Amino acid sequence: MKLAYVKTQMAMRTDPHVRSQFNKRFIERLHDWDAVTRMYLVRNRSSNGTAWKSRVEKYLGKRDYQKESIEEHCRALNDLSDFIEEYAFLFRSRRRS
Numbered sequence: 001m002k003l004a005y006v007k008t009q010m011a012m013r014t015d016p017h018v019r020s021q022f023n024k025r026f027i028e029r030l031h032d033w034d035a036v037t038r039m040y041l042v043r044n045r046s047s048n049g050t051a052w053k054s055r056v057e058k059y060l061g062k063r064d065y066q067k068e069s070i071e072e073h074c075r076a077l078n079d080l081s082d083f084i085e086e087y088a089f090l091f092r093s094r095r096r097s
């Protein structure tokens with residue numbers, strides 16, 4: 001499953017036919033979901049279990065996300081926590097998978 005996830009993302013970034021099916025900005029930000037998900041996943045190893053949110057807000061803010069979009073990402077991370085925990089292996093960097 002991890003290999004399929006990685007291959008799909010690679011095709012979305014590099015295959016002109018696949019790229020043409022998506023908005024350019026969506027493709028540019030494709031990696032951001034994995035990045036903020038990793039920040040969310042390490043929350044249990046932090047002495048401050050809510051530190052992930054400020055890290056996510058800072059990261060997405062630097063990537064020019066609007067406040068509403070940043071809030072949506074944080075809400076999605078909370079709402080999808082069971083899924084994220086179950087499929088954490090998809091979001092971890094390739095070196096650790």
